[in-house]
Amino acid sequence: xxxxxxxxxxxxxxxxxxxxxxxxxxxxxxxxxxxxxxxxxxxxxxxxxxxxxxxxxxxxxxxxxxxxxxxxxxxxxxxxxxxxxxxxxxxxxxxxxxxxxxxxxxxxxxxxxxxxxxxxxxxxxxxxxxxxxxxxxxxxxxxxxxxxxxxxxxxxxxxxxxxxxxxxxxxxxxxxxxxxxxxxxxxxxxxxxxxxxxxxxxxxxxxxxxxxxxxxxxxxxxxxxxxxxxxxxxxxxxxxxxxxxxxxxxxxxxxxxxxxxxxxxxxxxxxxxxxxxxxxxxxxxxxxxxxxxxxxxxxxxxxxxxxxxxxxxxxxxxxxxxxxxxxxxxxxxxxxxxxxxxxxxxxxxxxxxxxxxxxxxxxxxxxxxxxxxxxxxxxxxxxxxxxxxxxxxxxxxxxxxxxxxxxxxxxxxxxxxxxxxxxxxxxxxxxxx
Amino acid sequence: xxxxxxxxxxxxxxxxxxxxxxxxxxxxxxxxxxxxxxxxxxxxxxxxxxxxxxxxxxxxxxxxxxxxxxxxxxxxxxxxxxxxxxxxxxxxxxxxxxxxxxxxxxxxxxxxxxxxxxxxxxxxxxxxxxxxxxxxxxxxxxxxxxxxxxxxxxxxxxxxxxxxxxxxxxxxxxxxxxxxxxxxxxxxxxxxxxxxxxxxxxxxxxxxxxxxxxxxxxxxxxxxxxxxxxxxxxxxxxxxxxxxxxxxxxxxxxxxxxxxxxxxxxxxxxxxxxxxxxxxxxxxxxxxxxxxxxxxxxxxxxxxxxxxxxxxxxxxxxxxxxxxxxxxxxxxxxxxxxxxxxxxxxxxxxxxxxxxxxxxxxxxxxxxxxxxxxxxxxxxxxxxxxxxxxxxxxxxxxxxxxxxxxxxxxxxxxxxxxxxxxxxxxxxxxxxx
Numbered sequence: 001x002x003x004x005x006x007x008x009x010x011x012x013x014x015x016x017x018x019x020x021x022x023x024x025x026x027x028x029x030x031x032x033x034x035x036x037x038x039x040x041x042x043x044x045x046x047x048x049x050x051x052x053x054x055x056x057x058x059x060x061x062x063x064x065x066x067x068x069x070x071x072x073x074x075x076x077x078x079x080x081x082x083x084x085x086x087x088x089x090x091x092x093x094x095x096x097x098x099x100x101x102x103x104x105x106x107x108x109x110x111x112x113x114x115x116x117x118x119x120x121x122x123x124x125x126x127x128x129x130x131x132x133x134x135x136x137x138x139x140x141x142x143x144x145x146x147x148x149x150x151x152x153x154x155x156x157x158x159x160x161x162x163x164x165x166x167x168x169x170x171x172x173x174x175x176x177x178x179x180x181x182x183x184x185x186x187x188x189x190x191x192x193x194x195x196x197x198x199x200x201x202x203x204x205x206x207x208x209x210x211x212x213x214x215x216x217x218x219x220x221x222x223x224x225x226x227x228x229x230x231x232x233x234x235x236x237x238x239x240x241x242x243x244x245x246x247x248x249x250x251x252x253x254x255x256x257x258x259x260x261x262x263x264x265x266x267x268x269x270x271x272x273x274x275x276x277x278x279x280x281x282x283x284x285x286x287x288x289x290x291x292x293x294x295x296x297x298x299x300x301x302x303x304x305x306x307x308x309x310x311x312x313x314x315x316x317x318x319x320x321x322x323x324x325x326x327x328x329x330x331x332x333x334x335x336x337x338x339x340x341x342x343x344x345x346x347x348x349x350x351x352x353x354x355x356x357x358x359x360x361x362x363x364x365x366x367x368x369x370x371x372x373x374x375x376x377x378x379x380x381x382x383x384x385x386x387x388x389x390x391x392x393x394x395x396x397x398x399x400x401x402x403x404x405x406x407x408x409x410x411x412x413x414x415x416x417x418x419x420x421x422x423x424x425x426x427x428x429x430x431x432x433x
Numbered sequence: 434x435x436x437x438x439x440x441x442x443x444x445x446x447x448x449x450x451x452x453x454x455x456x457x458x459x460x461x462x463x464x465x466x467x468x469x470x471x472x473x474x475x476x477x478x479x480x481x482x483x484x485x486x487x488x489x490x491x492x493x494x495x496x497x498x499x500x501x502x503x504x505x506x507x508x509x510x511x512x513x514x515x516x517x518x519x520x521x522x523x524x525x526x527x528x529x530x531x532x533x534x535x536x537x538x539x540x541x542x543x544x545x546x547x548x549x550x551x552x553x554x555x556x557x558x559x560x561x562x563x564x565x566x567x568x569x570x571x572x573x574x575x576x577x578x579x580x581x582x583x584x585x586x587x588x589x590x591x592x593x594x595x596x597x598x599x600x601x602x603x604x605x606x607x608x609x610x611x612x613x614x615x616x617x618x619x620x621x622x623x624x625x626x627x628x629x630x631x632x633x634x635x636x637x638x639x640x641x642x643x644x645x646x647x648x649x650x651x652x653x654x655x656x657x658x659x660x661x662x663x664x665x666x667x668x669x670x671x672x673x674x675x676x677x678x679x680x681x682x683x684x685x686x687x688x689x690x691x692x693x694x695x696x697x698x699x700x701x702x703x704x705x706x707x708x709x710x711x712x713x714x715x716x717x718x719x720x721x722x723x724x725x726x727x728x729x730x731x732x733x734x735x736x737x738x739x740x741x742x743x744x745x746x747x748x749x750x751x752x753x754x755x756x757x758x759x760x761x762x763x764x765x766x767x768x769x770x771x772x773x774x775x776x777x778x779x780x781x782x783x784x785x786x787x788x789x790x791x792x793x794x795x796x797x798x799x800x801x802x803x804x805x806x807x808x809x810x811x812x813x814x815x816x817x818x819x820x821x822x823x824x825x826x827x828x829x830x831x832x833x834x835x836x837x838x839x840x841x842x843x844x845x846x847x848x849x850x851x852x853x854x855x856x857x858x859x860x861x862x863x864x865x866x
Contacts (some may be wrong), residue, residue: 002627018449018657041515046671047475051547056559078841079841079842079845081838082837082838082841082842083842084846085540085838086838086842088539088540089543089545092537092539093535093539093547094539096535096537097535097547099532102526102529102530104525104526104529104796106521106522106525106526106796107518107521107522108582108820110522110790110795110796111775112522112526112796112797114526114530114797114814117775119809120775120808123654127817131846131847132845132846132849133846134583134842134845135788135842135846136848139852143517147519165483167845175492181832182646184637185550189809191497194468203808204809216519218655224451224665224667224804224806227809228503228806228809228810229475232655232657234657243487249857250854250857250858250861252856253850253853253854253857254789254854256850256853256854257848257850257853257854258848259820259847260590260848260851261848264759275634287850287853290853291849291850291853292538292847292848292849293847293848293849293850295630297850308822312476334826336479337668338573338824342550342553344822345476345822346822346823346824346825347822347823347825347838348825348826349824349825349826350827350828351858352824352827352828352831352832352834353826354828354832354839354851354854354858356839356843356848356851356852356854357825357827357832357835357839357855358823358825358856359851360838360839360840360842360843360851361835361838361839362539362543362545362825362827362835363539363540363543363545363825364545364823364824365823371657372657373661374822375553375636375804376552376636376637376660376820377661378819378820378821379822379823381547381820381821381823383816383821387809387810387811388811388812388814388816389777389778389779389811389812390778390779390780390791390797390798390812390814391771391779391780391781391782391797392779392781392782392786392790392791392797393781393783393785393786393793394783394785394786394790394795395783395785396785397454398785399785399786399787399790400444401785402522402794402795403519404515404789405514405515405519405793405794406787406789406790406792406793406794408511408514408515409511409512409515409516409519409567409568409793409794410789410792410793412512412515412565412567412600413564413565413566413567414564414725414726415564415690415692415693415726415789416693416723416726417686417689417690417692417720417724417726417730418690418693418787418788418789418792419576419789420686420689420690420720420723420724421683421687421689421690421787421788421789422787422789422790424682424683424720425683425686425784425785425787426509428680428682428683
């Protein structure tokens with residue numbers, strides 16, 4: 001247990017430090033080589049890498065529509081119902097985020113517009129690995145669909161049989177994914193960013209992945225002929241603020257939800273109650289016994305931090321400094337307390353709001369800024385699948401009225417041609433009248 | 434003149450190609466060294482670099498408030514009035530972009546919120562060089578102020594006398610900039626991203642600059658302890674779509690406005706009228722005679738492209754493929770034509786809307802995606818100075834109702850602890866009832 005008030009400022013920073021996340025030179029070089037190969041050889045390179053890493057017998061990258069349908073139809077009906085229910089909530093919450101265009105006259109005869117439009121083609125990446133992640137298909141596919149993206153390309157590494165799970169197939173079909181390709185890793189990111197014979201170049205790429213995927217997203221986002229990406233990535237994390245009123249078993253279960261994601265997951269409990277901290281620690285030990293992923297969770301919990309503060313205001317300050325991806329608040333008076341909290345990706349309020357609610361089905365997006373990025377990046381939302389542009393139209397009255405202002409500023413910046421573009425129009429209007 | 438229909442697809446791509454923008458290894462290494470020095474030595478490093486590049490006698494980085502006031506008060510009153518007028522339009526248009534929080538029940542007892550909050554501390558960079566750029570101070574300072582950022586730090590390279598122009602001082606004071614620092618280049622970006630003794634670390638850095646500034650912004654944006662940045666940068670560009678009805682002198686003046694920005698500026702005219710293209714070419718030559726920056730503009734115009742299309746629909750397709758930063762539309766029926774255009778940063782409609790209107794005073798932002806980024810990045814707006822986060826609160830009813838869905842999905846993904854966090858709560862509710 002860390003007693004916050006006993007720490008110096010430097011010790012406080014250390015207590016909240018995250019593991020170093022710099023990707024190694026080796027990862028960066030490997031990824032650059034993969035991207036180069038995909039750029040040069042297209043599909044052939046992607047198939048080669050996929051055979052090497054995922055499925056030795058793969059022949060075609062595209063999962064044909066009929067196979068997708070058959071797989072989707074084979075999904076257990078209770079899981080299908082759960083996916084439908086989550087889909088509805090995510091759809092409702094992201095539809096409510098639809099922005100409104102702005103049109104106004106800023107001065108007489110000067111009309112300005114801000115317009116929103118869907119990105120034409122988005123690429124979504126779904127990692128493979130031990131478990132399928134249909135929830136991530138929903139979190140990326142639903143807002144793409146709601147935004148009105150014309151094309152949604154999904155890449156995911158195939159299993160050894162050259163296929164995907166029924167869960168992934170069902171969720172992809174449900175979201176109206178345009179095409180599913182059986183490839184993963186840096187080669188999938190390169191294919192979506194640069195395009196190959198069968199995979200069309202996307203405007204923006206979304207989705208989580210391992211260090212190769214993260215590095216590849218970064219590299220393609222720096223190329224003018226590459227693609228935009230959703231946000232920088234880091235290990236997942238939760239910070240729970242709880243007072244003496246909180247239920248220790250609930251708090252423990254939320255810390256463990258985070259911990260089971262991976263051995264590098266970060267779990268932090270901040271409380272003004274020493275008794276609560278002791279009870280949570282005990283509950284963590286008890287609950288660990290029955291988890292299937294107990295090894296992973298136990299490793300992650302070795303880095304868990306239990307921070308004792310003198311007051312709840314101090315607890316809020318700790319959270320604001322850390323800027324957690326997930327912030328769980330289990331306190332007696334949350335309504336008064338919430339306005340003190342800033343810098344979190346998603347906030348879970350009260351005893352009945354476990355992190356898993358937002359991970360799957362409440363309707364909020366589970367793609368969130370990690371690694372302290374909650375200070376300066378947004379949680380994923382509908383707007384990430386759209387772009388804004390402006391329009392202006394001046395009438396003759398508008399340019400007559402605003403023209404001298406424009407000319408004065410252009411001359412102050414020494415830009416004659418800018419001034420001349422107005423002067424030539426004002427002259428034409430004088431001749432007309 | 435390029436006859437569009439005579440080109441193959443590859444030739445079309447070449448006709449719209451932009452100059453290569455990869456920063457050299459040397460630039461990248463130099464910038465990395467500057468960032469390292471600033472990280473290690475703070476203010477001392479920034480002052481050293483500033484003495485070396487900008488002002489040999491500089492002793493203090495901060496421009497004190499009294500000097501700023503004196504400079505601002507010394508501004509010519511007609512320029513001050515022009516800045517005020519531009520400020521009002523920009524303020525009005527960015528205020529109209531204020532987003533609305535979303536609150537809804539996605540299912541019974543499941544409340545989800547999307548909230549917007551201002552970034553706490555933004556850094557704005559204003560380049561030095563031959564002319565002061567008060568307009569860029571407005572384009573970055575006004576939305577920061579409207580968003581409600583608590584701290585706005587401005588860095589700009591000092592002149593030889595260790596000061597800034599009255600225009601910059603006036604615009605900075607008008608926007609409520611918190612502090613002005615006399616430094617530029619990669620050292621200014623490093624200082625704002627990492628913090629020094631006198632310059633506090635900012636959450637996000639905005640503003641244009643030369644290749645060192647651009648490279649520095651990119652490097653700090655990749656560091657977890659760095660800062661977010663506004664958007665990738667490239668040379669400025671305009672594409673004009675005009676038909677036989679357009680005024681050739683107006684079109685020429687808009688192409689030249691772009692061309693005078695720098696020798697690498699891109700200017701493209703697309704028209705279905707060969708006569709219009711010939712007239713514009715002649716008008717360009719005539720107008721070039723009287724420009725003070727004729728040398729720069731002439732160099733840029735050597736790379737100008739005049740593209741003849743068969744139809745106006747084809748002209749729209751050319752523009753959509755190029756994705757221009759500025760798109761000027763001077764056609765007989767713009768209302769019918771506009772919906773065909775996509776992929777532009779800012780659109781200028783009709784004969785009385787020169788690009789300089791948006792550069793200075795219409796109210797739209799002049800920080801726009803260049804280099805084809807208009808396909809997947811937004812024009813700068815109020816939302817770039819804010820971030821979004823979500824909140825969810827489930828009631829006992831909410832978790833009872835949605836819990837089985839969450840558990841089903843967690844189990845499908847093999848995440849026991851996620852499921853357990855719900856089960857433990859449902860058990861507690863059963864015991865209560």
